[in-house]
Amino acid sequence: MPLSSPSPYLTRHTRPQRPERRLVCFPHAGGAASFFRPWSRYAGPSVELVAAQYPGRENRFREALIPEMDSLASAIADELLALPPLPTVFFGHSMGAAVAYETLGRLQQAGGAVHITRLCVSGRSPDGAAAPALRTDEEVVEAVRSLGGTQAAVFDDPDLRELLLPVIRNDYHLIDAYRRRTDVPLLRADxxxxxxDRDPQVSPDEAARWSAVTSGAFTLTVLEGDHFYLVPAVERVARIAMEPAQPLPV
Known part of the structure; x- marks a missing residue:
């Protein structure tokens, strides 16, 4: 069954009549569901491509921002629990990697993760990089600029800066305050x-630490580029994420 009921937290980029697999994508800090819209061109006819839409951006522009991880991951998990079950892969980039991990943990705790076969985590280590407890607006801007990508260009336009800075500031404060719990059960998903290879936030060795969060298989892929390596490598990354996954052992 395709995604049937509209959800503010879930934006559907493909609408297969008979979906056989689902990919759920989680955006980076300041990002939105539309970041993953180009991936639809690489989705096969049976892949349902869904992206999380955090409050305060795009079609949710007027909604209150969520300032902490627990509320955000719990809200997305509740929406995903309501979907018809399909073999599912999560993909999260940067902050989205942490949101995807936390969402999957909540689904597993609720008994609703049996169809989630793989978690793809991009541009982040399990525990993130050390960050100041509270960033000024200029520190947030500088942090975004240091990562490269097209998002930094919004700060060159005063109107766009005023419009988008509150969202980016909120997300940076959210992820800066987030601490992964180490006393939770291991994931069952791969x-x-x-x-x-030039990401200033996470080295390949730091990314490899994700192996410790799962009892399933672990794979590390290092591609050429900076923090937003996945923009020029969109086709390869999308196809990696959409690879059919093996079902979880019973």
Missing amino acids: VHALTG
């Missing part, structure tokens, strides 16, 4: 970590 984990595939991806990173750019």
